[in-house]
Amino acid sequence: MLEEAAEECRKxxxxxxxxxxxxxxxxxxDMAKVRDAVIKxxxxxxTLIITAGVSALQPLMKVxxxxxxxxxxxxxxxxxxxxxxxxxxxxxxxxxNFFGPYIAAITFIPLxxxxxxxxxxxxxxxxxxxxxxxxxxxxxSTKSASxxxxxxxxxxxxxxxxxxxxxxxxxxxxxxxxxxxxxxSSPVIHEADPNKYGLRRExxxxxxxxxxxxxxxxxxxxxxxxxxxxxxxxxxxxxxxxARVKYNFRAE
Numbered sequence: 309m310l311e312e313a314a315e316e317c318r319k320x321x322x323x324x325x326x327x328x329x330x331x332x333x334x335x336x337x338d339m340a341k342v343r344d345a346v347i348k349x350x351x352x353x354x355t356l357i358i359t360a361g362v363s364a365l366q367p368l369m370k371v372x373x374x375x376x377x378x379x380x381x382x383x384x385x386x387x388x389x390x391x392x393x394x395x396x397x398x399x400x401x402x403x404x405n406f407f408g409p410y411i412a413a414i415t416f417i418p419l420x421x422x423x424x425x426x427x428x429x430x431x432x433x434x435x436x437x438x439x440x441x442x443x444x445x446x447x448x449s450t451k452s453a454s455x456x457x458x459x460x461x462x463x464x465x466x467x468x469x470x471x472x473x474x475x476x477x478x479x480x481x482x483x484x485x486x487x488x489x490x491x492x493s494s495p496v497i498h499e500a501d502p503n504k505y506g507l508r509r510e511x512x513x514x515x516x517x518x519x520x521x522x523x524x525x526x527x528x529x530x531x532x533x534x535x536x537x538x539x540x541x542x543x544x545x546x547x548x549x550x551a552r553v554k555y556n557f558r559a560e
Contacts, residue, residue, distance in 0.1 A: 325350075333360040333408030339415040352423025355520055356416050359432040362404030363486045364397070364446035365495055367557070371397050371446070371488045376559070398446055400487040405450035406457070413461060420468055428469040428520050431458045435474045435533045439540055439547065442557035443498045446488065462525075471519055475529040479506035498555045 314328035329345045331338030346353055367376075373390035374381050386394070409431060420427035436444050437451040455472055462470035479502055486495040507529060519527045528534040540547040552559070 333358070333412055334403040336411055336415075339411050343415050343419060347419070352419055353416070354420075354424040354426060355428045355430070356412070356420060357430045357432065357516065357520075358409050358412050360404065360408045360412075361432070361451070361485075362401060362447075363483050363495075364401050364450075364488045365443055365483060365486045365498065366488045367443050368394070368445040397488045398450075401446045401450045402453075404485075404487070405447070406453045409454040410457060413458070417461070417465060417468065421465065426469070427467065428471065428523070429458070429461075430471045430473055430516060430520055431455065432473050432475075432516070435476050435528060435536070437474065438537050439533070439551070441551050441555060442559075443555050469520075469523045471524055472526045473516055473519065473529070474527065474533065475507055475512055476533055477502050477506040478512055479503045479509055498557065500554075 310330055311328060314326050317326045318324060327345060327349050329342045331342050333339065364371075369376070369381070369386070372386040372394040374383060374386050376382075413429070416429075420429070431454065433455045434448070434451050436448040437455045441448055455474075458470055458472060462468070477499065483495045483497055483502070489495045512529060515527065515529055528537070536547060536550075551557075
C-alpha cells in the first residue's frame with residue numbers, strides 16, 4: 309500500500325522526486341531513519357503531515373469484559389485479568405495516537421525550524437477529540453491528548469504554522485486497525501457504513517492541502533462540526549443524545 313501511494317504521487321507530480329521510506333511512527337529508530345533519509349535526499353522539508361493513528365471501536369467496559377444489560381452490568385465487576393487487558397489495549401492506542409505524533413514532533417521540529425523559510429505541521433486528528441463519542445472512549449481520549457500536545461507546541465514554536473485537522477467519519481478501512489478487536493474477530497462498526505456515508509478521501513486530502521497553503525489553525529470537516537463543538541458547551545445533553553444516535557449506542 310505504501311509503494312502504491314508513492315507511485316500515485318509520482319504520477320501526479322510527474323517527477324521521480326518521491327521518497328518512500330517504511331517506518332513506524334511510534335518507533336524512535338524508524339523516525340530517525342526517515343529524518344536522515346529526508347536530509348540526505350532533500351536537505352530538509354517545509355511541511356510535515358502526521359496522519360498515522362489507530363482506531364478503537366468498543367465501549368470501555370466491554371474492553372474490560374463487562375457488558376451492560378437491562379439487569380445491570382455482567383459480570384458485576386471487572387476481573388484483574390480483564391483490567392490488565394484493558395490497560396494493554398489503552399497502551400496500544402497511546403502508541404499509535406499519542407506517542408507516534410509525539411515522536412514525530414520531537415524528531416522533525418528542529419529540522420523544520422532550521423531548513424524551512426515557511427515551516428508547517430498538520431496533525432490529522434478527529435472531531436471525536438473534542439466532541440465525545442460513545443464506543444470511541446480510547447480513540448477519542450488518545451487523539452485528544454495529541455491534539456492538545458500540538459496546540460501547546462504551536463505556542464512554543466511560533467515560527468512553525470501548526471494546523472489541527474478535525475474531520476468526521478471518512479470512507480475507507482481505517483477501522484480495521486482497531487486495537488480493541490478481540491483476536492480472530494472482525495471489528496464491530498456501530499455507526500452507518502463509512503464507505504457509504506463517510507467523507508470522500510480525495511475531498512479530505514484536497515482540503516488538507518488548501519488549509520496548509522492558507523496557514524489555517526483549526527479545520528472542522530464538515531464545517532458544521534464547529535457548531536457541534538460549541539453546542540456541547542451550551543447544550544451538552546443534546547450533543548450526547550446525537551452522539552448515541554450516530555453510533556447506535558443504547559445506555560442500559
